[in-house]
Amino acid sequence: MTKVPLTTRKSRLAPVLLLASLIVLGNEALGSDAAANTAEDGEGAPARSLYLQLNAVGLDPTRVFRVREISLDRPAIHITLEDGTIAFTQDVMGKITGAFFAGEGEVLLVPPNDVERRSMSLFTGMAILEERFNTAYFRFNDATAAKLEPGLRAPEDAAEFVARWNDTARTLAHADAMRLLSTFSRMLPPADAGAFKPSAAAASDPADRLFHARLQGNKLGAFDIFFDATAGEQVEAGQAKRTQDGNLYFNVWTSFAIEDAQKPKAAEDSPPTRMAESAPGEDPVRVRSYAINARVKPPKELDAEVQLHIDVLHSGARSLVFELSRYLQIQKVESEGKALEFIQNPAVEGTELARNGNDLVAVILPAPAHQGHEINLRFVYAGEVLAEAGPGLLYVGARGNWYPNRGLVMADFDLTFHYPPGWTLVATGKPASVSTPKAGDDQASRWVSERPVPVAGFDLGKYVRATASAGNVVVEAYATAGVERDFPKPSPQPSPLPDPALRPGIVNPTPVPPLFPSPARNAADVADAAARALGYYADRFGPFPYSKLALTQLPGRESQGWPGLIFLSSYAFLTTEESESLHASPSHALLDRQIPAHEAAHQWWGDLVTWSSYRDQWFSEGLANYCSLMMLQEKNPAAFREIMDKYRRDLVEKDSVEKNLIGKDLIGKDQAETDLANTDLKKTDLLETDLPKNDLPKNDLLKNDLPKNDQSGNLPKDAGPVTLGSRLLSSEFPKAYQVVTYGRGTWLFHMLRSMLQDAGAREPHGSKQAGGDDPFLKSLRKVRERYQGKTISTRELLDVFAEDLPRSLRYEGKASLDWFLEGWVNGTSLPRLELQSVKFTPKEKEAVVTGVIRQKDAPEDLVTSVPIYAVISGRSPVLLGRVFAAGAESPFTLSAPLGAHKLLLDPNGTILTHPR
Helix, strand or coil, X not given: CECCCCCCCCCCCCCCCECCCCCCCCHHHHCCCCCCCCCCCCCCCHHHHHHHHHHCCCEEEEEEEEEEEEEEEECCEEEEEEEEEEEEECCECCECCEEEEEEEEEEEECCCCHHHHHHHHHHHCCCCEEEEEEEEEEEECCCHHHHHHHHEECCCCHHHHHHHHHHHHHHHHHHHHHHHHHHHHHHCCCCCCCCCCCCHHHHCCCCCCEEEEEEEECCCEEEEEEEECCCCCCEEEEEEEEECCCCEEEEEEEEECCHHHHCCCCCCCCCCCCCCCCCCCCCCEEEEEEEEEEEEECCCEEEEEEEEEEEECCCCCCEXXXXXXCCEEEEEEEECCEECCEEECCCCCCCCHHHHCEEEEXXXXXXXXXXXXXXXXXXXXXXXXXXXXXXXEEEHHHHCCCCCECCCCCEEEEEEEEECXXXXXXXXXXXXXXXXXXXXXXXXXXXXXXXCECCCCEEEECCEEEEEEECCEEEEEEECCCCXXXXXXXXXXECCCCCCCCCCCCCCCCEECCCCCCHHHHHHHHHHHHHHHHHHHHHHHCCCCCCEEEEEEECCCCCEEECCEEEEEHHHHCCHHHHHHCCCCHHHHHHHXXXXXXXXXXXXXXXXXXXXXXXXXXXXXXXXHHHHHHHHHHHCHHHHHHHHHHHHHHCCCCCCCHHHCCCCCCHHHCCCCCCCCCHHHCCCCHHHCCCCCCCCCHHHCXXXXXXXXXXXXXXXXXXXXXXXXXXXXXXXXXXXXXXXXXHHHHHHHHHHHHHHHHHHHHCCCCHHHCCCCCHHHHHHHHHHHHHCCEEECHHHHHHHHHCCCCHHXXXXXXXXXXXXXXXXXXXXXXXXXXXXXXXXXXXXXXXXXXXXXXXXXCCCCCEEEEEEEEXXXXXXXXXXXXXXXXXXXXXXXXXXXXXXXXXXXXXXXXCCCCCC
């Protein structure tokens, strides 16, 4: 896997696994340490004051009304308040930002395509969400309250209603506070405003529209619906739910973009002119470079000063949101030497929630950002972000992001570190000159990125170093003498039985004490393996992007790739014998040995070329994995088939073993990419508070009693297609992300390569004749050349492969792989293929073969390119060609050599069919 910032690697917030107990966050959760600011009082800290209001705004006793048959509509969302009472929240900077409803209502949400309808059905049992509800909490930043006014009537019990629901409303307000801060911060006075009076129009940018409904459904329980016009996917619905083992997930039922949401209709009270705006999902700023000066104090502490140079792409932003480990406390943020306000959410005391991820940090700019300008920020912070796993073995990434970031954006990095003598530090980039410390002082090292890269990291340990080379590229492996403290202990091995003739009377062999693994002992082998992988890939995809590659030992099963730096699992340093001593299965041992090659491939696919959105992340893992297996296939075809068969089986086994996959993906650490100021803010604490039912007694109103989910009967393949990304991780399928992304993703590339190879071999002027090149690798070189330093979408990737598509792969005559995208990439099926009605008709020089391919356990519109071979006595099976199986039955006609007497469907197993 490729190491990424904890929640900054996809274009939206993905489902998050929380290993913490449910907590209730209200105003008391914020506490006095909720934000570090430039001043202690509210007058000198207007952003903090604004955030506190948004975070715990209550109901207004003077704004309680009876409602009947009124609607709240957003694109694809229709909510009807049939009969009940609604109370609006108190003003924040002169605007109403929410409401609480109790009564009878109904919601209708229509997903736009088959993928989203299948996802909705998986969680709710219905392809279209149609649910009645009895309570609802709404949050918005537009004129929703004013539009509802004509349908409002005088209430009968306003005081009683507010008394009952006010505390609930205040608690639920927390979930949207940070997102709303990005809207209302535009109303804050500039730093040099003097007697400034905020204007409501300043917060009425029609391009910034948020609507969040938390509904208590009669059948589905509490769930959430969002419309956020600034997000890449503006509509989303989902629900927090627990698994049987107590882990909490946010199940994303559906998420999709609205085509006309980029230019929403202006609100009636909008200003006549507007500032330059960004497209939905587009970050209004971009971090161009980082200069980080850090002091590392093993085993836990890090002090850092970070300079960020930021380009403003679109005008209007007043607050910028970053992510930073919850273990790191910001001391100050400055711009041009002047202190800035910032808001940093702390963990709730007594919970582990904050220890499993990052804080969101909002920095308030002195004035609204202007397109074309540059913003320079300086962060100073410190904390215990490192974790000690064993003697001289640290885990830098265990506790979140070590520098503030806004997501997956190519940037330059200049890193300087100070650390004690006796330790070795390795970082992203190329070593640069640094002043030599005096005797007894800390060591110092500097690392500068050779090209813009999406992320940067470092590792520190008491390592033994081994080196190898791949052409001009130096490969270094760094490992400690021992493994982490919780590493499994190998079993004692019996000594060889002695010869009874030499030593009579000895019956039972004496167990030999186990030899504990020593990564340092095997570091040279790891460096050699990585060097071979770099050479293999460079010959096929183009030169290695950097001048050196370092591999450092990482505690646990996870491996993480950074540009020019790989954190390699301790398990990857095991020999075959050591792996077997831990009772690893043969396939598990094989996959452990593939880790260096897998992570090396990420240097091209994931670091040099990265994905556009969470829906495209699968290609990075699937392609890196497949590239490593191509090496294995050339060396050991039987082992390659064993792993591919395992991936096939995993998709249809209820309890597929996660640990047998390469690099257990830190899904909690592979979250959202560039929408931190948008959708990333909306579920910050969404999982933590259930919405009470209208008929519950008051002392149960804040009780989060989520039903435990029964995962029995669910197959990983049914979790969804690879393009759902981290949405595959859910309470229904806790392990599906691994199985689908790595397993099915790898199979998709194997199918694509096999199709291109077969078709090229049969084409009279195909790729094989144009230099004898592998057409799959030829297309990958194009991808590298065009998209290095850029992002790529799944469709863009397949379009490159389709450019030289052989005629035999042009379904319905179209030079397109849309059939593969829709049926296989966006599909989940593992069809069963059968031959029927085969007939050979000899002709003068060849035979004509007819037959029918039956495709079972598959959607009616699934199209599969099926290779058909002929069996001829005394010869190996002969490829006759590929036939499109479309639907349940597909007749075909092919030519075969005389003497052919039998046909075989895909005898080499190149199609992801159901296991036999």
